[in-house]
Amino acid sequence: MLTPDRIREAPKALLHDHLDGGLRPSTIVDLAGEYGYDGLPTRDPDDLSAWIRRGADRKSLELYLETFAHTVGVMQERDAIVRVAAECAEDLAADGVVYAEVRYAPELSTERGLTLDEVVDANLEGFKLGAARAAESGRAIVMTMLVTAMRQAARSVEVAECAVRWRDAGVVGFDVAGPEKGYPPTRYLDAFEYIRRENFHITIHAGESFGLPSIWEALQFAGAERLGHGVRIVDDITTRSDGSVELGRLAAFVRDRRIPLEMCPTSNVHTGAAASVREHPIDLLRRLRYRVTVNTDNRLMSGVTLSSEFEALDEAFGIGLGEMEWLTINALKSAFAPFDERLRLINEVVKPGYAHLRAEQSRVAG
Numbered sequence: 488m489l490t491p492d493r494i495r496e497a498p499k500a501l502l503h504d505h506l507d508g509g510l511r512p513s514t515i516v517d518l519a520g521e522y523g524y525d526g527l528p529t530r531d532p533d534d535l536s537a538w539i540r541r542g543a544d545r546k547s548l549e550l551y552l553e554t555f556a557h558t559v560g561v562m563q564e565r566d567a568i569v570r571v572a573a574e575c576a577e578d579l580a581a582d583g584v585v586y587a588e589v590r591y592a593p594e595l596s597t598e599r600g601l602t603l604d605e606v607v608d609a610n611l612e613g614f615k616l617g618a619a620r621a622a623e624s625g626r627a628i629v630m631t632m633l634v635t636a637m638r639q640a641a642r643s644v645e646v647a648e649c650a651v652r653w654r655d656a657g658v659v660g661f662d663v664a665g666p667e668k669g670y671p672p673t674r675y676l677d678a679f680e681y682i683r684r685e686n687f688h689i690t691i692h693a694g695e696s697f698g699l700p701s702i703w704e705a706l707q708f709a710g711a712e713r714l715g716h717g718v719r720i721v722d723d724i725t726t727r728s729d730g731s732v733e734l735g736r737l738a739a740f741v742r743d744r745r746i747p748l749e750m751c752p753t754s755n756v757h758t759g760a761a762a763s764v765r766e767h768p769i770d771l772l773r774r775l776r777y778r779v780t781v782n783t784d785n786r787l788m789s790g791v792t793l794s795s796e797f798e799a800l801d802e803a804f805g806i807g808l809g810e811m812e813w814l815t816i817n818a819l820k821s822a823f824a825p826f827d828e829r830l831r832l833i834n835e836v837v838k839p840g841y842a843h844l845r846a847e848q849s850r851v852a853g
């Protein structure tokens with residue numbers, strides 16, 4: 488079994504993490520006071536954190552999403568967004584994350600007059616500050632941003648254009664998030680077509696709370712390069728009584744084309760997409776050698792870190808260092824950062840990092 492310290496020390500890459508799902512509880516309380524947000528159920532950071540986790544663990548994506556009112560509520564001013572983004576970078580770096588794509592929907596922070604561009608600018612500024620502070624303390628992290636459009640809003644084209652405007656300043660792709668049912672990817676074709684024409688990158692939340700049609704549309708109509716969650720792809724996989732497995736056409740396509748699955752085990756348990764981590768389809772999918780990646784989704788709502796997700800997987804399936812390295816390299820192969828940057832991280836950070844940990848492990852065992 489891997490120890491928590493070893494997991495934290497191991498270099499990790501994160502492709503699916505929401506900025507508004509990872510605030511420090513104490514920061515929410517501070518910002519609420521500073522900017523006059525009076526919607527919080529409590530001003531005690533520990534109580535607030537427990538309240539949010541309880542609210543998130545109700546086995547429904549729609550109820551899960553309700554808890555974001557309070558994080559987004561305190562992210563309506565430039566300085567607040569800069570602080571949240573900087574702390575995000577510091578927290579991820581402290582957890583041993585060396586590359587992160589953190590997503591945010593700028594339209595959520597426009598209640599007090601900020602424009603989409605101002606929100607993205609503040610977000611990137613925070614990442615820069617936080618990464619610099621992390622580097623000073625000996626923890627290098629590459630922070631990039633995915634710009635998300637919310638399914639319920641009708642601004643996806645505007646948001647997509649904003650994402651492309653910031654592509655040379657740290658934005659690496661475009662995403663669509665929010666309630667899946669009733670909002671299929673084909674509703675946003677204009678935005679996806681625009682992104683594709685600009686040779687930019689697309690990931691879509693699909694196959695989380697809703698099944699195969701959503702995954703199919705995301706891939707074959709919208710042109711998604713990766714699937715946010717994608718866990719329902721198991722609905723197209725049949726395990727026979729003799730243990731053999733049969734893939735349907737879509738499940739085969741996803742595996743053959745090496746479509747990355749941004750899997751978030753604990754979050755799926757909270758939204759009801761899986762009964763427990765032990766029963767999560769990630770086990771079958773990794774054994775079938777899908778391009779599986781491990782992610783946090785919402786660190787605050789789900790009470791997780793990337794390290795604790797790996798810990799849960801090791802506990803459930805005994806993945807060990809070898810599989811952890813495979814999952815990390817999967818993530819870097821699937822990342823939207825330029826190829827040379829990903830290669831540098833794989834060859835100069837991840838592989839030596841795991842080699843070092845393996846040597847240490849065998850020294851301890853010997």
Ligand SMILES: [Zn+2]
Pocket residue numbers: 503505664692715784
């Ligand atoms: Zn998500």
